[in-house]
Amino acid sequence: MASTERKHEICSPFLPRRNSLRKTSAEIVSEARQSLRVQSTQRPFTPRDGHRQLFGKNSIRADNRPPSAFSLHAQNFDAPDSRPGSGTRLSPLDHKPKFPVPCDAEDPFKAFPKPPTDPLEVKRGLAVARARLLRAGSLTTLPPVEGHTDVKERLNPGPGQKQTSAKRLASADHTEVRSGLHKPGPRRAASENRIKQPGDDSGVRPTECSAERRTGLANGDTHTASTEEDAESFLWNNMIAPLLQQLESVAAGSSEGSVDRLCDLCDRLHGTLAEADMLGRRCKRRSGILRALFRLIDLNSAQLNLHIAKLCLALCVSGNNLLNICKLIFQISRSENNDILFQNNSIIDSLLGILSYEDVSTSGEALLYCVGTLKFLSANSAVLRLLLDKNCIGVAQKLIQRLCTSEDTNFTMAGHILVQLTGTLRNLADHPDSRRLFISFSLLSELCLVLRHHCKDQDICTNISRIYSKLSSYSECRLALAQTPDCYQLFLELLSKHHQKQDLVVRLLFTLGNLTAKSDEARLQLFQCEGCMGILLQLYDSYQRRDDSLHIPTWKGPSSPGKPPAPPVSVQEGDDVLVKLIRVLANMCIHRAVGPALATNTTCIQLLLETLELRSVQESEELLVNVAATINNLSFYQEESSVLRHSQLAIAKLMLKLVISSSMDAMLEATRVYGNLSQSKDVRDFIMQNKVHQFVVTLLDSKSTEMCFSACGVLTNLALDPPNRVSLSLEGAAAKLVDCLKDLGPGDWQLAGQVCQALWNMIGGGSEKLLDTQERDSLLEILVTCLDKEEALQWIENEDMRDYHRTCWELEFLPVAQKLVKALQPDKLGHGVKAFI
Numbered sequence: 030m031a032s033t034e035r036k037h038e039i040c041s042p043f044l045p046r047r048n049s050l051r052k053t054s055a056e057i058v059s060e061a062r063q064s065l066r067v068q069s070t071q072r073p074f075t076p077r078d079g080h081r082q083l084f085g086k087n088s089i090r091a092d093n094r095p096p097s098a099f100s101l102h103a104q105n106f107d108a109p110d111s112r113p114g115s116g117t118r119l120s121p122l123d124h125k126p127k128f129p130v131p132c133d134a135e136d137p138f139k140a141f142p143k144p145p146t147d148p149l150e151v152k153r154g155l156a157v158a159r160a161r162l163l164r165a166g167s168l169t170t171l172p173p174v175e176g177h178t179d180v181k182e183r184l185n186p187g188p189g190q191k192q193t194s195a196k197r198l199a200s201a202d203h204t205e206v207r208s209g210l211h212k213p214g215p216r217r218a219a220s221e222n223r224i225k226q227p228g229d230d231s232g233v234r235p236t237e238c239s240a241e242r243r244t245g246l247a248n249g250d251t252h253t254a255s256t257e258e259d260a261e262s263f264l265w266n267n268m269i270a271p272l273l274q275q276l277e278s279v280a281a282g283s284s285e286g287s288v289d290r291l292c293d294l295c296d297r298l299h300g301t302l303a304e305a306d307m308l309g310r311r312c313k314r315r316s317g318i319l320r321a322l323f324r325l326i327d328l329n330s331a332q333l334n335l336h337i338a339k340l341c342l343a344l345c346v347s348g349n350n351l352l353n354i355c356k357l358i359f360q361i362s363r364s365e366n367n368d369i370l371f372q373n374n375s376i377i378d379s380l381l382g383i384l385s386y387e388d389v390s391t392s393g394e395a396l397l398y399c400v401g402t403l404k405f406l407s408a409n410s411a412v413l414r415l416l417l418d419k420n421c422i423g424v425a426q427k428l429i430q431r432l433c434t435s436e437d438t439n440f441t442m443a444g445h446i447l448v449q450l451t452g453t454l455r456n457l458a459d460h461p462d463s464r465r466l467f468i469s470f471s472l473l474s475e476l477c478l479v480l481r482h483h484c485k486d487q488d489i490c491t492n493i494s495r496i497y498s499k500l501s502s503y504s505e506c507r508l509a510l511a512q513t514p515d516c517y518q519l520f521l522e523l524l525s526k527h528h529q530k531q532d533l534v535v536r537l538l539f540t541l542g543n544l545t546a547k548s549d550e551a552r553l554q555l556f557q558c559e560g561c562m563g564i565l566l567q568l569y570d571s572y573q574r575r576d577d578s579l580h581i582p583t584w585k586g587p588s589s590p591g592k593p594p595a596p597p598v599s600v601q602e603g604d605d606v607l608v609k610l611i612r613v614l615a616n617m618c619i620h621r622a623v624g625p626a627l628a629t630n631t632t633c634i635q636l637l638l639e640t641l642e643l644r645s646v647q648e649s650e651e652l653l654v655n656v657a658a659t660i661n662n663l664s665f666y667q668e669e670s671s672v673l674r675h676s677q678l679a680i681a682k683l684m685l686k687l688v689i690s691s692s693m694d695a696m697l698e699a700t701r702v703y704g705n706l707s708q709s710k711d712v713r714d715f716i717m718q719n720k721v722h723q724f725v726v727t728l729l730d731s732k733s734t735e736m737c738f739s740a741c742g743v744l745t746n747l748a749l750d751p752p753n754r755v756s757l758s759l760e761g762a763a764a765k766l767v768d769c770l771k772d773l774g775p776g777d778w779q780l781a782g783q784v785c786q787a788l789w790n791m792i793g794g795g796s797e798k799l800l801d802t803q804e805r806d807s808l809l810e811i812l813v814t815c816l817d818k819e820e821a822l823q824w825i826e827n828e829d830m831r832d833y834h835r836t837c838w839e840l841e842f843l844p845v846a847q848k849l850v851k852a853l854q855p856d857k858l859g860h861g862v863k864a865f866i
Contacts, residue, residue, distance in 0.1 A: 704742035748790035
């Protein structure tokens with residue numbers, strides 16, 4: 030009886046440590062290594078959509094969505110500043126008009142126009158006239174410039190001469206101005222007239238006139254208005270009209286290089302208007318400029334159209350014209366070959382300006398095509414960098430706030446815009462520099478707000494889930510997301526609502542896995558959410574493939590009328606969901622309050638075991654590895670109510686397929702499970718009867734510290750039973766353990782300590798002579814060398830690492846090594862070593 034008690038005392042099983050009051054660094058590492066493990070997995074892959082469209086092929090917006098393809102011509106644009114028809118029929122005038130006296134004495138009626146007898150001829154004539162006006166390259170004939178031949182010469186300088194600017198030209202003719210013909214009004218301040226840039230609170234809106242001008246006109250300052258009109262006429266006749274005439278002549282010529290020439294003329298026109306302070310709606314002859322620009326669109330040049338669009342936006346087009354300009358830019362951006370045009374053009378600033386100022390209630394469709402353009406361009410790495418530099422993320426954050434507070438009547442259009450905006454942010458999240466911007470603008474929290482407002486919109490939810498799956502891989506973004514109130518409950522609700530949408534489900538689960546990977550608080554918060562385990566396990570059951578096909582059933586609850594049935598999920602897609610879901614379970618059960626609850630959850634354990642039964646390592650390697658890791662974590666909790674504790678033999682049988690597989694990861698996880706389960710006598714007997722110990726001994730040759738460590742844990746427990754020690758010795762376990770200590774021990778003192786523990790149990794605490802003389806001498810030589818602290822740690826140069834390894838050496842290796850040396854040959858213990866006893 031005393032001998033049995035002594036053997037029980039000296040032969041210690043392989044047990045994970047827990048509940049220590051004071052943890053050293055080595056104990057923390059040891060606890061994580063020996064027992065509970067965080068699971069990692071790859072981020073779900075998102076293939077690039079080769080076709081640039083507003084909505085992808087999997088979009089739920091099958092009907093009533095804005096088109097991605099359309100034709101756009103000059104005739105689609107409205108006559109600028111024309112008053113729309115009221116639809117009211119006017120009453121005839123009471124008075125009779127007086128006809129002028131005919132000037133032709135021979136035929137008094139010749140001077141009057143004669144109406145056609147058939148009214149259809151009138152319509153036909155109007156149609157022909159309209160077609161001639163809108164024909165490509167046919168610009169409205171501009172009025173001739175009156176006088177100022179010297180000014181024309183300055184506008185078209187000879188070789189080596191510099192063109193005179195609008196301001197200098199006006200001041201050079203001050204004599205005529207003084208005469209009252211061209212006297213300019215007071216100049217506006219630059220801060221009043223410039224176009225407001227995104228994020229800038231100074232200046233005025235592009236569509237506003239200056240306060241000074243409004244005040245002057247309100248006070249009846251007709252003299253100032255008159256002189257301003259005279260100055261504008263002077264600039265028009267001598268600066269702007271000649272440029273428009275050149276545009277007309279170059280467009281009509283259609284010669285080689287005409288596009289580049291037209292682009293240059295558009296830039297010169299833009300610069301002239303800007304310098305003359307005539308951008309926005311300040312130019313009274315703005316409509317003539319816009320008509321000329323619109324007619325150039327039919328030349329169908331992407332390069333030219335981008336210059337035209339930039340100038341039209343600078344002239345503050347609105348309504349239908351703003352929409353068509355945004356469509357024009359969108360149409361250009363659909364081709365990747367045109368991306369280079371946006372890099373060499375400031376049109377991106379104009380687009381961001383539209384996003385900053387326009388309202389969804391009045392310009393919703395224009396905003397849609399504007400954001401759609403940015404989504405396409407953000408797929409280009411060079412343009413993506415430009416978007417970050419131009420504060421695109423800050424502009425997006427302000428737009429999100431406006432869209433989330435828009436009226437219910439604009440809810441559908443706001444949803445369309447948010448699909449494009451979240452798609453743009455998804456692309457921007459790829460760049461490393463975007464992470465700090467997402468955090469500084471609180472976009473992770475803002476996107477949660479979008480999810481709440483548009484929780485039924487699968488397109489928006491999927492895009493945001495892609496953003497979270499990317500950013501949650503980084504610690505600073507995980508922290509920002511975890512601090513968002515109720516984000517865990519929100520994710521669970523979305524999983525329940527959209528459980529049939531695989532690409533959304535897999536990304537939300539991946540995000541939850543990232544949040545619970547490093548944070549004990551996140552594990553508990555998720556577990557405590559209402560319906561957490563019910564939703565996760567119902568998802569598990571839905572995606573558990575029990576035959577060759579996988580159809581995700583509709584869950585019980587209020588169904589969505591008219592909702593199409595979910596398409597079948599492929600084997601790979603179903604496995605991907607389960608891999609991410611099981612990872613969440615494995616991470617959650619690390620928490621000391623959550624783990625015991627999961628270990629007693631019968632449904633959870635049954636689903637895990639069912640997966641092991643249904644799948645093979647060849648087809649579902651990562652899935653089975655994750656299942657084994659989760660079972661290993663749950664087996665850490667050996668409470669009486671644990672379902673695993675009463676299913677240990679069933680689990681041990683299912684682990685066989687992993688041990689004998691060709692996958693090293695599967696072998697490693699199965700060995701870890703056996704390390705925990707082999708504390709049970711029934712499991713140890715099963716291992717010996719099924720020759721599993723032979724595989725475990727072979728793993729000592731792997732030269733992998735993790736594999737050897739897990740194998741040593743199993744051997745430590747198997748050696749508790751005296752009959753097993755002989756079988757292990759016959760397999761050469763002792764010799765392999767000595768080699769493992771010699772080769773890997775000095776670099777990993779935790780492993781060295783576990784090897785010594787396995788050898789200690791193998792020799793029965795010194796009561797059995799299972800080592801031959803050569804093995805004993807070799808082991809003693811290694812132990813004596815390793816027990817010299819200075820020699821054992823001399824290879825470590827980094828001081829911090831030296832402290833860490835010293836702690837591991839003292840706590841993990843030294844105690845059991847001293848016992849082992851003393852049992853083998855007491856006189857080998859040196860004076861320095863005895864001081865530690």
